[in-house]
Amino acid sequence: xPLTAVKIYPKQYHATLGKGLRDLVAxxxxxxxxxxxPGWSIVEAFDSAAVSRQIPSTPSGSGALNxxxxxxxxxxxxxxxxxxxxLETNIAGGNPEFQFYxxxxxxxxxxxxxxxxxDFSTGGGAVSPPTFPSRAVGSTTSVVTHTAFGTAGEGxxxxxxxxxxxxxxxTMGGKTSISWGYVGSIDEAFSNDTRPFVIYDNPSVVIIYNxxxxxxxxxxxxIDNDTIIGTGYWMMPKPGAAATxxxxxxxxxxxxxxxxxxxxxxxxxxxxxxxxLRNVYMGHNxxxxxxxxxxxxxxxxxxxxxxxCIVFPWDGSTEW
Amino acid sequence: xxxxxxxxxxxxxxxxxxxxxxxxFLINDLASFTGPGWKIVEAYDNDxxxxxxxxxxxLDEKNMDNTSxxxxxxFGWQQxxxxxxxxxxLESVIGGGATExxxxxxxxxxxxxxxxxxxxxxxxxxxxxxxPNPTLPSTTVPASAPTITGYTSAARYSxxxxxxxxxxxxxxxxxxxxxxxxxxxxxxxxxDDSYPYVIWDTPAQVTFNDLVAASGNWHRLSxxxxxxxxxxxxxxxxxxxxxxxxxxxxxxxSTDLGVLVLAQERPLPIGVFFPDAGHRHFAGWLRNVYSxxxxxxxxxxxxNKDYMFRNDDADSYIAICFxxxxxxxxxxxx
Numbered sequence: 001x002p003l004t005a006v007k008i009y010p011k012q013y014h015a016t017l018g019k020g021l022r023d024l025v026a027x028x029x030x031x032x033x034x035x036x037x038p039g040w041s042i043v044e045a046f047d048s049a050a051v052s053r054q055i056p057s058t059p060s061g062s063g064a065l066n067x068x069x070x071x072x073x074x075x076x077x078x079x080x081x082x083x084x085x086x087l088e089t090n091i092a093g094g095n096p097e098f099q100f101y102x103x104x105x106x107x108x109x110x111x112x113x114x115x116x117x118x119d120f121s122t123g124g125g126a127v128s129p130p131t132f133p134s135r136a137v138g139s140t141t142s143v144v145t146h147t148a149f150g151t152a153g154e155g156x157x158x159x160x161x162x163x164x165x166x167x168x169x170x171t172m173g174g175k176t177s178i179s180w181g182y183v184g185s186i187d188e189a190f191s192n193d194t195r196p197f198v199i200y201d202n203p204s205v206v207i208i209y210n211x212x213x214x215x216x217x218x219x220x221x222x223i224d225n226d227t228i229i230g231t232g233y234w235m236m237p238k239p240g241a242a243a244t245x246x247x248x249x250x251x252x253x254x255x256x257x258x259x260x261x262x263x264x265x266x267x268x269x270x271x272x273x274x275x276x277l278r279n280v281y282m283g284h285n286x287x288x289x290x291x292x293x294x295x296x297x298x299x300x301x302x303x304x305x306x307x308x309c310i311v312f313p314w315d316g317s318t319e320w
Numbered sequence: 321x322x323x324x325x326x327x328x329x330x331x332x333x334x335x336x337x338x339x340x341x342x343x344x345f346l347i348n349d350l351a352s353f354t355g356p357g358w359k360i361v362e363a364y365d366n367d368x369x370x371x372x373x374x375x376x377x378x379l380d381e382k383n384m385d386n387t388s389x390x391x392x393x394x395f396g397w398q399q400x401x402x403x404x405x406x407x408x409x410l411e412s413v414i415g416g417g418a419t420e421x422x423x424x425x426x427x428x429x430x431x432x433x434x435x436x437x438x439x440x441x442x443x444x445x446x447x448x449x450x451x452p453n454p455t456l457p458s459t460t461v462p463a464s465a466p467t468i469t470g471y472t473s474a475a476r477y478s479x480x481x482x483x484x485x486x487x488x489x490x491x492x493x494x495x496x497x498x499x500x501x502x503x504x505x506x507x508x509x510x511x512d513d514s515y516p517y518v519i520w521d522t523p524a525q526v527t528f529n530d531l532v533a534a535s536g537n538w539h540r541l542s543x544x545x546x547x548x549x550x551x552x553x554x555x556x557x558x559x560x561x562x563x564x565x566x567x568x569x570x571x572x573x574s575t576d577l578g579v580l581v582l583a584q585e586r587p588l589p590i591g592v593f594f595p596d597a598g599h600r601h602f603a604g605w606l607r608n609v610y611s612x613x614x615x616x617x618x619x620x621x622x623x624n625k626d627y628m629f630r631n632d633d634a635d636s637y638i639a640i641c642f643x644x645x646x647x648x649x650x651x652x653x654x
Binding site: 190210211212214234236238239258259260261263265267273294 | 506507508509510511530559560561562563564565566570571586588589591593595600601602603604605
């Protein structure tokens with residue numbers, strides 16, 4: 001497995017979803033003024049007001065967004081709804097990349113979908129959305145809709161990312177005003193699973209859900225590298241006959257409890273264990289809606305403390 | 321960071337000949353093997369005509385041939401002539417400010433050994449005098465020592481170990497002819513758990529069966545009051561935590577998920593959890609020991625021999641899986 005280095009985009013306030021999206025993109029392509037990102041690259045972007053698609057002359061790193069020409073929303077930080085961008089990951093050593101489409105769909109909704117075969121066709125019609133590859137994966141074949149808050153998507157934007165994965169959440173003041181997403185690579189995939197890229201399709205469920213209906217994970221099947229499957233469950237540890245749960249039992253001794261790496265498993269014809277999420281962990285529900293773990297080494301969040309919370313590595317300093 | 325070391329499927333004609341190897345392997349003093357480099361604390365040779373109980377020469381605790389042990393050329397642990405009633409205490413080398421734990425291995429018969437864990441590393445040197453049963457700290461776990469059984473005839477002996485754990489597998493290569501154990505550190509314990517060390521108490525059960533029988537095979541010193549006056553709560557009901565999908569769909573139990581997709585099987589981490597009232601906690605993850613699917617059979621390797629599994633009740637219960645050396649066949653071919 002190629003070495004990766006997690007980068008943290010810690011709790012950045014934005015007044016609108018458009019501002020938040022552009023700043024998150026700047027982080028991902030490592031073109032942010034103050035936060036080091038994982039160095040993804042821009043494949044193509046669309047400005048709906050200018051009715052213009054552009055491929056930047058500098059796809060990644062400092063000045064990348066400014067390398068768009070003319071009046072262009074992604075350069076000018078003037079995103080309006082229907083603007084979109086396609087990014088590509090940045091893993092080393094000739095390993096497969098994936099591409100990630102993000103669209104500022106409405107004032108409070110982001111839509112996204114993954115192209116695991118990095119086969120987005122640039123230069124098509126100046127429309128939103130563009131034509132997706134046949135093996136695009138979101139909520140199976142549809143885009144994932146991710147909701148922000150307030151009347152314009154105001155909130156705190158937080159992300160962890162590396163060369164080949166992104167997980168992020170958007171929060172506002174209320175305990176349940178939170179949404180999150182994950183797209184990208186999985187650790188400990190089978191060696192002959194060459195594109196172990198997954199995407200979470202229910203951003204408003206902000207827990208490690210252990211119910212029977214929790215098929216929130218999607219990917220292209222590694223069995224035939226063609227079938228899009230959307231029956232992925234969370235996989236998590238649990239004692240057997242003890243009839244309890246390590247992460248939702250209030251009688252646990254909890255000065256701090258070990259974290260666990262949640263995994264993903266698909267059932268049915270294409271059943272297989274994919275592997276484990278990278279840079280995202282599960283924590284005890286006793287941490288409630290938001291908490292800091294350790295010396296700000298981790299943060300956790302949830303919209304329902306009857307289930308295990310989601311944990312991000314953290315920068316050791318930013319309040320949460 | 322720890323480094324995993326292997327003593328893989330060694331063919332020994334008797335259990336006692338293995339005993340001549342295991343301590344040397346753990347202290348990295350066995351020819352042809354690289355061990356994790358533990359330290360000798362004290363050893364006892366019941367048949368020694370001179371000094372039966374010896375402490376290694378200072379600064380030479382990783383050398384079975386240290387001056388103290390070599391003196392007189394009559395000390396069984398140095399002479400590789402281990403016998404019944406001999407014992408040795410070894411200490412881990414985790415470093416980084418961790419409390420090192422100690423383990424006492426007592427040879428109790430021509431095919432048997434008991435193993436106990438001293439999580440505070442406080443074995444009293446010389447305590448109890450010259451005896452096969454020296455004085456042990458009150459926090460020793462288990463209080464009643466489990467016996468791990470080897471064989472009088474040829475069998476395969478394996479050790480997977482690092483600076484802070486070891487796992488044994490003794491295997492006559494018949495379906496139920498095997499014993500195993502795990503002793504040592506778990507990964508992921510919180511920093512305020514000063515003694516995150518566990519030990520398995522049923523070596524003759526070479527399978528994980530907690531999903532159907534809460535047998536409680538894991539022991540440890542409770543972290544809740546371990547550093548308080550009188551804090552010696554010994555927990556004996558530890559259970560494994562297995563990865564599952566939802567409800568009771570355990571990955572390595574489910575028949576549906578037993579179908580081997582992509583012609584590979586995968587190991588899954590094993591957590592250890594203690595349900596005792598007032599001491600209820602999730603201790604952490606076994607290191608170098610995993611689970612494998614129950615339908616894989618009694619023994620074998622997978623992942624280019626990076627993993628080996630053994631199961632004395634295959635199809636019924638989940639297999640025990642060791643990290644492996646990437647080269648040794650199992651079952652052995654010669």
